[in-house]
Amino acid sequence: MAHTHSDDHSGHDHGAGQVHGSTDKKRVLIAACLTGGFMVAEALGGLLTGSLALLADAGHMLADAIALGLAWYAFHLAGRPATGRLTYGFGRVKTLVAYTNGIAIFVIALWIVYEAWGRLLAPTPVLGGPMLVVAVLGLLVNIGSFFVLHGGDRESLNMRGAMLHVLGDLLGSAAAIVAALVILATGWTPIDPILSVLVSLLILSTAWSLMRAAAHVLLEGVPPSLDRDLIARDIEATVLGVREVHHMHVWSLDGTSNMATLHACLTEGVDAYQAVSTIKKRLASEHGISHATVEPEFGQCADDGDDHDHDHEHDAAAHHDHHHQA
Known part of the structure; x- marks a missing residue:
């Protein structure tokens, strides 16, 4: 009996995806600019005040600015048509970036835990006042970035990865504010590294779930x-x-x-x-x-x-x- 084969290449529904993709691309670019711009100020603030919480948050923001830039580029590539060599186009680049973002968050969080351990063993002076000012400004920038991304496509792994980075920054800024207030009130500087570690652990669990979801797609589950x-x-x-x-x-x-x-x-x-x-x-x-x-x-x-x-x-x-x- 003859054996026929049917492959439907007309069944793709790109309309909704393209609309989401273009708006998500703009959202990610805005968040990347906000994050990258303030990261420099926060890093300087961390060095001047001696705050690991600020430096940790600046480290997050540096990685996040790069990650958001990659996420934007992934959306840019995904819009390209398929080729004879890449018959499904560049859609999976977004998933690769999401997976890479998860790994980057892991590395940053582990570095913060390592630094915090050193600070607990040998506490360093922290300038609570300037630290509080920088942390509050950082929180406002991160809230802005988070709301820009929050209106995007929740199903997109790339958008989830971008939001995860900004959420980590937001938590980092909040922790820095709490640490600054405690230092101003009591002078107890170990609160700075302790809160840095707590934020890192929170981010690690979310990063793990993102990596698992992205890996499932890459393994074609x-x-x-x-x-x-x-x-x-x-x-x-x-x-x-x-x-x-x-x-x-x-x-x-x-x-x-x-x-x-x-x-x-x-x-x-x-x-x-x-x-x-x-x-x-x-x-x-x-x-x-x-x-x-x-x-x-x-x-x-x-x-x-x-x-x-x-x-x-x-x-x-x-x-x-x-x-x-x-």
Whole structure:
């Protein structure tokens, strides 16, 4: 029996994504400029006052200005069309940047913990007054950046990474304000490194969740909102003429655009084109899968010898026949 193959390249719904992308790109650029501009002032303030909390926050802001710049560039690249070599375009650059941002936050937080330990062992004098002024100004700048980003796309890993950086800065500024007030009131300088460590630990947990989400996309795992086996059962139950669905892979290109490949075993006499068309419409309307490659089969599977159950994690090769990773 002839074996037809259908690959839908027209199923992408880019409209909403492009609107989100352009506004998110502007938001990230504004936040990068605000963060980078104030970082210099905060670093000078930290050196002049002797405050690790300010220096830690300036360190966060330096990394964040770079990270926000990378996030902006990722949005810029994502807007480029696909090429013969990068058939899915540059969409996954945003996920790579999100993952890199998570690693950067880890490194900064560990450096702050190391510095804080040294400060606790050998306390240094801190000028509480000037420290308070710089910390308050820093908080205002960070609140501004956070609200600029907060209106963006919450589903975008790149935006989540950018917001995480600014949230870290915001917490850092708040901690510096508290430390300055305690130092002014009591003269107890160890509060400075102690609060720096607390902020770092808070940021580490959030960074870990961001890295896990980005790594899941890079490893082409099934999106958290979808269940591959339930989708396969749904197609078998609702699409006329489909006896079985197997070799099914579901993944996301960038954390928002979902894709799938599958083999649909059809009953004899069924119109293959009609069946494939119905499957794709079902995937798009009911499961949010905008791009699907469906291989219709009659009788034996073309990949003969393979097991026909729904648990085909071993069959990565079949997936990569269809999918050239960006």
